[in-house]
Amino acid sequence: MADLRDRGELKVIAEIRKKTKNFKHKLFNRYKAREIAFIETAATYSEISGCCSEGQPKNIVCEIRIELSKLSDPNRIKEVVADKLIKRFGLTRITFWGVSKADDQIVQIYDHHITGAVCEPGAGRLSDYLTDICIKKLQAGNVITVNLVTRSRNNNDEDLPAAIEIETQIMAPFISGSVWKYLLVAQKQSYSWQAEEIELLCELTEMLFQNLERAYAEEALQHSEAWLRLAIEAANIYTWDIDLTTREIRTSANASAIRGFPVELTIDHYFETVHPADLNLLVEKLNYSLDKNIPFEVEFRKVNPLTGEIIWLRIEGRFILSKGKANRLIGVTQNISARKKAEEMLASDLAAMIRLHDVSTKMATEEDLTLLLQEVLDAAIYIASADMGTLKVIDPESGALTIREHRGLD
Template identity: 25%
Template sequence: MLIRYGKPEMIFVTFVYAPVKNKEGKVKKVAVWVLENTRQVTERKKEAMMRIQEELREVRRHADQQRRVYEAIASGTPDLMYVWDLQYRFIYANSALLNMWGKTWDTAIGKGLRENGYEEWHAAMHEREIDHVVATKESVRGEVAFPHAVLGNRIYDYILIPVFNEAGEVEAVAGTTRDVTDRKEMEQTLAQSSEELQAINEELLSANEEQAASNEELIATNEELAIVNQQLRDAWHKIEEREIALRLAVDAANFGTWFIHSVTREFITDARLKELFGYYPEEELSIEQALAQITDEYRDFVSTKLENALYNNGDYDVTYPVIGLHDNRLRWLRAIGNLKADPSGAFSAFTGVVMDITEQKIDEIRKNDFIGMASHELKTPLTSMKGYIQMLIKVNRQNNDLNTDMLEKANSQVGKMTAMINSFLNVSRLESGKIYMEIQEFDLAELIEEAEEETNATISSHIVIFNPVVEPMVVNADRDKIGQVIHNLISNALKYSTAGSTIEVSCFKDKGMVNVSVKDRGMGIKSDDLPNIFDRYYRVEGSQMFSISGFGIGLYLCKEIIERHKGEISAISDFGVGSTFTFSLPLLST
């Protein structure tokens, strides 16, 4: 930068240094040639110069970070200079910044970003950067575009630095913003002179081999940078497109969204999320206030899941009811969140969506109520019918074998209907959270023995083998419910196996767990169906299934009962060969 003809002017020159030797070959002097090539600077040379200047400016800024901010501020500079306190309020702004805002000192100082006309995204961005500077005591560099009150839309380069007190703590954050719009335009203009600069570079290459090698290396580096920059631009465009698509999808689905800062616990939400919790759009909503709207029986559960997701990166997919603050309206909400570390490493961002599932939940509750009511209504006459049939069996057994056989078949069918009704009742109770577990210590080996006695007395169509259990298997569980699981697995094996085939029941220990398995040699399950067989109401499709009755709730009930005992249930199958169902429970004694 030179003062030429009374005006500052940026020029570009090339220096060539050459040794001047005496007769003995020793260097006595250095000759310097200076060639001005301002108009012929190519984009490559210009970018290299700008990069050097940028590094010099960065060094100067680092040196100034340790000075008191008010010693570094000059109100007459065209750069925008300002200082924030730790509550994001402006405590200094130079005249250039005030002019850009179209404000005075009295109307701007002491105000926050939004009060001084910053858009929400712009204000939130700077607030996050201020938090980062305070947390790390390191500067932040960036570039942003926003409108000037007089000049219209401009591009600005800025740096934020910490201001330390005598104790070495950050007491404020100072910033300098420079209008680089003209520089950007100059870069475009300089790019047009690449052919002229190429000719000059060829002359310089022929004059000095060492300079030629340096230029070749610089060309290669710049080509790599150009490729990287193009890749970055392409990636940025893809990110922008995905963000727009995501925002459109969220808006179309009418989801509420949130952001939680893992360090400050700052809670940023949109108007839709506030509406779901019964708040007005302009009202502040904290994490604690949102949790307060959740009903008592779900509040601790949701709070625990939230803390685990926020600090342990646990899963967060929860459904819960809330009572709106102002509208006092009951809503069922489903919240799904994801934790992602910030590139700075200083904090993580927990973001997610909340959706209103009230209508689906109410339909589900009504359905469960209907199933419960219908099942209770059907169970009463079936119980009476079963009693009458059993009495008739006793009376007719001595007089008429044919009638006895028919009554026994009728009694079996009534038993099947009763079992189905009990299954529906259990489903209804599970989904409404009203199923009762009577937890007690008992020997699972004895329960297996009882199942063996019952099977041998009632099953003649298949060969059911119970492998011996040679030692006690003490568990802490609901004895009747576990017995129901064993009965369901054996019934399924009978149902899906051909008559006369073998079914094998085993009970064994493994890694502090007791396992019960039921293996059949029946039709098996296709690999596509296997992941879904424990889902509620799921039924395998196929021509061989038409003659087999069922509603797809038996395995669902087994899974729910075992998981409520902190156990696991699984299935393996070879289609056309057979299946093995296994459940495990924690073992109390080994």
């Protein structure tokens, strides 16, 4: 491109800019192209100079391969692209190829051919430029030089010179295992590539490269989201998003399963099933988060409206502001009922051990037997979580069982 500028041949005119913009719109916007890859092939005059005698025309086959597998209307986009390229660059044939994922065989899926005489070539500068783009910008992993040279002659017109068709291929590294569909542009008609048209393909090349990078990023994002979903499910977590204008709640699909009962449709209904003793705490946490514009976290109880069962939830989230006003509340919720139950059991066991320790200490020092028996009975009732209890002793002389201490009995 620098050589072209030095010779003053690179003149980008307004009409070409207009066509370029229109072509971009059709290819990327109207047909919702999401993933575009390309391989461009070219050959220079020096590469083919030894393949034909002096004075014979040298026709170049150029390729631009565009992935069409994820377009909303691939058949229509083929027609548009074929028509645009044939008219703009004087091409005679455009073929779409598909690469089979199973056996890597190339199959033809669309062919558009315009008959016409094969004349003088004119793609030398374009060939050099496309080769440079593929090697330098795309870090091409495999470069194949001239691999097909054929001679043909129109027998109906002896005045027409022999034609030489040359195909070269520069292969850029793509994602392994993907199914690619390509567009082959074969220049078999006399056409002198102008500098502004090379600029047009330069811009198209840049767009295709950017979209390929975006496709890689989207695929990586999909893998990340899959791992995130797996981690969320393993942690017994669901995500939620509250529209503060409509007050509607949207949750991930696993929300009901994690909670054990259906999700409320609005935030007002959500507050109705919060345990009364925890409602003020939840509201205070939300208000503080909104005032300070910081994330919040809180643990509270919810009441299953169907069974009355109480579950423990932990939520973390934050408000999303737009022009200084909160319009969304997003976050995650984890069911921590099992953890809370384990904590309660641990606390109960610890209290029981402390109570037994106190009783054993008093047994070693207490002289009043009645007071000691009362302490033993109180400790037993506490450890067993009982409402009442009795302490009976056996008379050593008569063998009779008599009540010495009791709690909760009339």
